[in-house]
Amino acid sequence: MTMKHNHPYHLVDFSPWPLSGAIGTMTLMTGMIKWFHNFNMNLLILGYIIIIMTMYQWWRDICRESTFQGKHTILVSKGLRWGMILFIISEMFFFLSFFWAFFHSSLSPNIEIGAFWPPMNINPFNPFQIPLLNTIILITSGISVTWTHHSMMENNFSQTMQSLIITIILGMYFTFLQIYEYFSASFCIADSIYGSTFFMATGFHGLHVIIGTIFLMTCLFRQFNNHFSNKHHFGFEAAIWYWHFVDVVWLFLYISIYWWGN
Numbered sequence: 647m648t649m650k651h652n653h654p655y656h657l658v659d660f661s662p663w664p665l666s667g668a669i670g671t672m673t674l675m676t677g678m679i680k681w682f683h684n685f686n687m688n689l690l691i692l693g694y695i696i697i698i699m700t701m702y703q704w705w706r707d708i709c710r711e712s713t714f715q716g717k718h719t720i721l722v723s724k725g726l727r728w729g730m731i732l733f734i735i736s737e738m739f740f741f742l743s744f745f746w747a748f749f750h751s752s753l754s755p756n757i758e759i760g761a762f763w764p765p766m767n768i769n770p771f772n773p774f775q776i777p778l779l780n781t782i783i784l785i786t787s788g789i790s791v792t793w794t795h796h797s798m799m800e801n802n803f804s805q806t807m808q809s810l811i812i813t814i815i816l817g818m819y820f821t822f823l824q825i826y827e828y829f830s831a832s833f834c835i836a837d838s839i840y841g842s843t844f845f846m847a848t849g850f851h852g853l854h855v856i857i858g859t860i861f862l863m864t865c866l867f868r869q870f871n872n873h874f875s876n877k878h879h880f881g882f883e884a885a886i887w888y889w890h891f892v893d894v895v896w897l898f899l900y901i902s903i904y905w906w907g908n
Contacts, residue, residue, distance in 0.1 A: 654719040656711070663704040670696030705864065712881065713873045723880050730884045734891050737854075741895050744847040745902065751839045752907060759838050764907065768840050769832040773904040776827050780820050781900050784855075787816035788893045791862070795886055798869075799876050810866050813889070817859035824852045844903060851895055858892050861885040 674693030681690050712718040718726070752763045759765035771777055790813045797805035828845075835845040865882045868874060874882055 654721040656717045656719070656722045661704070661707065663700050663707070666696060667700045667704070670700055709868060709873065709881070712878075713868075718878075718880070726880055726884070730887060734887060737891065741847070741850070741898075744843060744850070745898065747839075748843040748847065748903060748907070751843065759840075763840075765838045765840050768837060770840075770908045771827065771831070771904060773900070773908060776823055777900055777904040780823055781896065783816050783820045783823070784893045784896050787813045787820070788890055790816065791886055791889050795883070798874060798879055798882065801876050806869060807866070810862060810869065814859055814862050814866065817855055817862065817889075820855055821852060821859070824848070824855075840907075847899055847903060851892070851899055854888075854892050854895070858885070858889050861888060 670693055672693075673689060673696055677687070677689030677691070677693045681687050751759075755761055755763045755765070764770050790809045794806055794809040794813060797809060833841050833844075835841050862885050865874075865885050868881065
């Protein structure tokens with residue numbers, strides 16, 4: 647039986663996904679502790695499976711509500727926009743903590759690391775090799791994702807698909823180069839405060855690139871199934887905002903950690 651109401655708000659239906667997500671998170675953390683102590687990954691893998699299945703089905707329901715059931719009214723979309731803006735602001739403060747730790751240690755290095763920066767026996771990356779290439783890749787992906795948005799606004803289906811595929815390929819290429827960079831590093835996360843701040847900041851940024859790439863791949867799938875129009879495409883717009891945020895954070899990382907930090 648369908649319930650009718652005379653207001654523009656979205657009253658969320660009963661859903662099992664918050665509970666299954668909580669169970670998956672608990673299983674994942676317990677499995678991670680078990681992996682650390684007993685080197686057994688069974689519970690960890692189970693936690694990942696529960697979370698991935700929950701994410702897929704929860705996102706499927708949200709796409710269904712917004713695209714086919716018409717529950718994302720103008721007022722609801724406005725609330726979602728504010729929610730995405732606040733989420734990105736919280737992510738900014740998340741990365742601010744890493745920059746704070748980096749500048750606190752680099753501007754006034756203590757005696758334990760030799761009183762200079764980079765610390766003794768640390769061989770940092772050349773900022774004009776892979777880091778510069780990754781910078782060019784992310785800037786190019788920002789241009790291509792903007793091209794996608796403008797193509798969508800103009801109802802140009804073919805250019806929307808082409809530019810979105812280019813953006814996804816660039817994001818995957820960035821991730822591949824960062825993995826290669828990590829394997830070729832002469833230092834690790836345990837090598838003083840330099841290693842800790844470098845791998846925490848760049849590692850979490852790499853994780854955000856992977857999340858953003860999955861976000862854009864989801865939008866590609868939805869665009870292929872005609873879920874978006876030039877008037878109703880907030881899901882894709884949120885992915886664009888997130889991707890531009892990832893681009894800006896990388897520029898700060900490149901300038902401060904790779905270039906200035908050397």
